[in-house]
Amino acid sequence: MRRGLVLGKFLPYHAGHAHLIRTARAQVDELVVLVCSLESEPIPGQARFGWVSASHPDCRIVHVSEEVPQAPEEHPDFWPIWTDLIERYAGPVDIVFTSEAYGDTLARCLGGRHISVDPGRLTFPVSGTAIRNDPLANWEYIPAVVRPSYAHRVALLGAESTGKTTLAIRLAETFSTTWVPEFGRAYCEQRDALELTLDDFDVIARGQIEAEDAAARLANRVLLCDTDVRTTATWSDLVRGTRSEWLARTAAVREYSHVILMADDVPWVDDGTRVLRDRRAQHTALLEAELRSSQQPFTRVGGGFEERFEQAAAVVGRVLRTPVKPRFE
Numbered sequence: 001m002r003r004g005l006v007l008g009k010f011l012p013y014h015a016g017h018a019h020l021i022r023t024a025r026a027q028v029d030e031l032v033v034l035v036c037s038l039e040s041e042p043i044p045g046q047a048r049f050g051w052v053s054a055s056h057p058d059c060r061i062v063h064v065s066e067e068v069p070q071a072p073e074e075h076p077d078f079w080p081i082w083t084d085l086i087e088r089y090a091g092p093v094d095i096v097f098t099s100e101a102y103g104d105t106l107a108r109c110l111g112g113r114h115i116s117v118d119p120g121r122l123t124f125p126v127s128g129t130a131i132r133n134d135p136l137a138n139w140e141y142i143p144a145v146v147r148p149s150y151a152h153r154v155a156l157l158g159a160e161s162t163g164k165t166t167l168a169i170r171l172a173e174t175f176s177t178t179w180v181p182e183f184g185r186a187y188c189e190q191r192d193a194l195e196l197t198l199d200d201f202d203v204i205a206r207g208q209i210e211a212e213d214a215a216a217r218l219a220n221r222v223l224l225c226d227t228d229v230r231t232t233a234t235w236s237d238l239v240r241g242t243r244s245e246w247l248a249r250t251a252a253v254r255e256y257s258h259v260i261l262m263a264d265d266v267p268w269v270d271d272g273t274r275v276l277r278d279r280r281a282q283h284t285a286l287l288e289a290e291l292r293s294s295q296q297p298f299t300r301v302g303g304g305f306e307e308r309f310e311q312a313a314a315v316v317g318r319v320l321r322t323p324v325k326p327r328f329e
Contacts, residue, residue, distance in 0.1 A: 004028035013051040016124040024097035032090040148216035158262025159280035179224040183207035201236040234286040263302030
């Protein structure tokens with residue numbers, strides 16, 4: 001049986017890494033991929049391990065978090081240290097696959113041979129450094145599994161019948177991206193919204209978070225979110241007079257690149273699920289207080305629906321011109 005080895009930091013995992021691993025896997029019976037991380041690095045090692053594991057289920061992925069020297073000049077026993085580490089985590093290796101100059105030396109130390117894969121980065125002209133410096137400019141090289149960490153997220157919040165869904169759909173079309181529907185709307189189709197329990201609101205919030213994180217894989221640089229957990233939390237406040245401890249904690253820490261808060265100065269329309277017609281102003285005030293208390297940047301938009309769209313599109317455009325704050329959850 002021929003065993004191959006790929007090792008790297010995957011800071012972050014990108015299309016070039018995927019090409020290297022796929023090329024290596026096709027030439028061996030077993031491919032071991034070592035995801036090597038240090039505590040001081042800007043992306044948690046567990047996140048990187050998760051990305052590579054999810055992307056290559058036909059390989060043996062191993063997370064190595066030992067604090068070892070990273071270059072020969074850092075330690076006189078650099079190569080023996082790494083040879084020992086690889087033997088412990090990967091076992092005997094027949095072929096080492098890299099795109100790096102150190103590949104020949106490493107393979108020699110392991111008693112195997114080296115196959116260099118696209119050392120000039122011609123197939124995928126990208127690096128982890130380039131992505132960390134400007135993920136939006138290198139979006140095409142970021143795999144779907146990694147995109148949730150680098151996509152801007154803009155949430156549209158507001159009371160009932162303020163045009164959130166219509167606006168989310170139109171913004172997604174304008175910016176060629178995807179949007180996340182309101183989980184609570186579907187959840188309440190077979191339930192009385194005024195009889196929801198605290199457990200129901202927790203289910204709605206978790207469903208919204210899961211739907212958002214799944215949709216972020218399909219986003220084109222920015223994800224539009226029709227409501228968020230703050231809406232669920234304030235909705236719970238209105239209906240039940242309180243919220244669960246879990247929902248309170250989650251609403252306080254959920255972050256977005258920006259929030260668009262819809263004014264309630266448009267007519268209320270009954271769609272069969274809306275029940276808070278006379279409490280829209282109260283809900284809007286609760287949402288604004290929630291945003292301010294968590295120091296979440298937001299912009300309030302109002303007026304007619306066309307006016308709202310123009311204001312919101314300008315906000316999203318500004319967001320796309322600002323650096324992304326990566327999220328590794």
